[in-house]
Amino acid sequence: MDVHKIVIIGAGFAGLRTALELEKRCARMKSCEILLIDRRAEHLYTPLLYEVSSGELQASNRSCSGDLKSGVCVRFDAYVNIVKKKHIRFRRAEVTGIDREEQVVLLSGGERISYNDLVIAMGVEVATFGIPGVAEYALPMKTLSDAFAIRDRLHGFVQGYIDGKEKHLSIIVVGGGATGVEFAAESANFFARLASTGVLKSADYSVTLLEAAQNILPVFSESVRAVALHRLKELGVTIQVQTKLDEVKKGRVFVTGKLGMPSEYPSDVAVWTAGVKPMAAGKAWGLPTDERGSIQIERSFVVVGEKHIFALGDCVMFKHPKTKTPVPALAQVAVREAGVVAENIVRQLERKLPVTWSPPERWAVVVPMGGKYAIADFGKFHLSGTLGFFVRKIADLFYFLSILPPLEAWKFWRQGADVYAKND
Numbered sequence: 001m002d003v004h005k006i007v008i009i010g011a012g013f014a015g016l017r018t019a020l021e022l023e024k025r026c027a028r029m030k031s032c033e034i035l036l037i038d039r040r041a042e043h044l045y046t047p048l049l050y051e052v053s054s055g056e057l058q059a060s061n062r063s064c065s066g067d068l069k070s071g072v073c074v075r076f077d078a079y080v081n082i083v084k085k086k087h088i089r090f091r092r093a094e095v096t097g098i099d100r101e102e103q104v105v106l107l108s109g110g111e112r113i114s115y116n117d118l119v120i121a122m123g124v125e126v127a128t129f130g131i132p133g134v135a136e137y138a139l140p141m142k143t144l145s146d147a148f149a150i151r152d153r154l155h156g157f158v159q160g161y162i163d164g165k166e167k168h169l170s171i172i173v174v175g176g177g178a179t180g181v182e183f184a185a186e187s188a189n190f191f192a193r194l195a196s197t198g199v200l201k202s203a204d205y206s207v208t209l210l211e212a213a214q215n216i217l218p219v220f221s222e223s224v225r226a227v228a229l230h231r232l233k234e235l236g237v238t239i240q241v242q243t244k245l246d247e248v249k250k251g252r253v254f255v256t257g258k259l260g261m262p263s264e265y266p267s268d269v270a271v272w273t274a275g276v277k278p279m280a281a282g283k284a285w286g287l288p289t290d291e292r293g294s295i296q297i298e299r300s301f302v303v304v305g306e307k308h309i310f311a312l313g314d315c316v317m318f319k320h321p322k323t324k325t326p327v328p329a330l331a332q333v334a335v336r337e338a339g340v341v342a343e344n345i346v347r348q349l350e351r352k353l354p355v356t357w358s359p360p361e362r363w364a365v366v367v368p369m370g371g372k373y374a375i376a377d378f379g380k381f382h383l384s385g386t387l388g389f390f391v392r393k394i395a396d397l398f399y400f401l402s403i404l405p406p407l408e409a410w411k412f413w414r415q416g417a418d419v420y421a422k423n424d
């Protein structure tokens with residue numbers, strides 16, 4: 001019997017869930033093999049990344065082992081043994097190209113892997129918009145190693161302060177979206193804890209959040225924004241809106257503020273959360289992309305002009321059929337899309353018409369804001385403070401339950417919760 005080979009590029013939220021959804025439908029394909037290829041060794045749970053960037057764990061613990069793995073990443077080698085899915089295999093490798101004629105994926109070592117159906121779920125990369133010094137002197141917040149790099153810098157400065165080599169610590173966070181707000185709140189909370197135990201004087205640190213638009217959290221409602229602003233001020237974060245970053249240099253950032261006034265700020269640690277862009281690979285591999293670089297897809301998630309290549313997650317832009325606005329780049333969106341992709345791969349084999357997706361117009365989002373405080377925005381209403389924090393924790397648990405057996409999910413969630421409670 002011919003085995004139907006499905007190759008998935010990227011084992012993040014979209015790719016991993018597509019594999020799990022395909023596994024559920026394997027009987028309908030008679031015989032199938034699902035190969036997940038990722039250049040990373042682990043599946044990263046980004047919603048808790050901010051906990052790593054201010055975590056009080058061993059500075060040398062950079063790998064995904066030890067305490068830190070407990071909350072944010074699931075190693076693929078361990079995962080295979082835990083979930084024991086018969087048809088799913090993992091391969092750690094960098095995909096460098098695809099040969100659409102031959103239906104082959106090219107790996108960095110020169111190896112060629114054939115497929116019957118290909119799923120592209122490779123996410124996005126950091127965009128600096130050509131602002132001088134961002135790539136050199138600002139730290140992004142996208143991957144596990146980014147979070148460690150930020151954490152190392154924060155701890156390095158605190159150590160320097162304790163040793164008397166540093167007098168003042170200035171943190172600049174660029175970008176007032178959810179990631180920037182989370183990180184600003186978390187780092188301010190981190191310093192407040194140090195101040196409360198006498199390690200640092202309150203006057204000796206500052207956290208400043210810069211946002212080019214009129215407001216922080218621009219896609220959130222006025223009431224959610226008001227709660228967030230209040231919380232940030234309570235934590236001592238200085239917020240500068242309508243402030244455009246012009247340049248980052250070692251130890252300083254240069255901006256244009258309201259009314260076009262240029263100014264500058266000291267910056268011991270500059271964190272860049274203001275932009276991502278689709279992977280350049282989409283275009284380089286000859287796939288149709290829009291002006292931003294997102295892979296163009298039909299409503300069935302098949303790539304425009306292709307029959308056996310599907311794409312989903314952050315690397316595509318799916319416009320809501322009613323509102324015509326793009327669905328947000330969120331993990332929860334990516335996992336919902338995965339079910340449609342898996343179903344359509346199987347339906348194509350069954351010679352049935354594809355299903356199309358009608359996403360909700362609003363998505364519930366939780367923004368953690370330092371310590372046991374979060375804002376859970378459900379659209380019509382929101383919960384903030386400890387209640388919001390519990391919603392975050394429950395959402396985390398539900399995610400782990402969706403990718404791991406119940407007992408393993410519980411253990412994983414508990415370990416993470418215990419480790420990160422030390423941050424609060």
Ligand SMILES: Cc1cc2nc3c(=O)[nH]c(=O)nc-3n(C[C@H](O)[C@H](O)[C@H](O)COP(=O)(O)OP(=O)(O)OC[C@H]3O[C@@H](n4cnc5c(N)ncnc54)[C@H](O)[C@@H]3O)c2cc1C
Binds near residue numbers: 038094121122124179
């Ligand atoms: C700090 C932070 C916090 C966030 N918080 C939330 C939140 O609270 N809630 C929420 O819903 N969303 C959140 N998000 C957004 C969420 O992480 C993304 O929407 C989600 O990761 C998109 O899933 P994806 O599968 O498309 O991409 P990813 O999860 O990024 O997965 C892409 C995978 O592809 C792999 N890959 C890429 N190119 C190649 C290649 N050439 N070869 C091999 N492998 C490759 C990458 O290694 C990666 O594992 C957050 C994001 C960040 C950065």
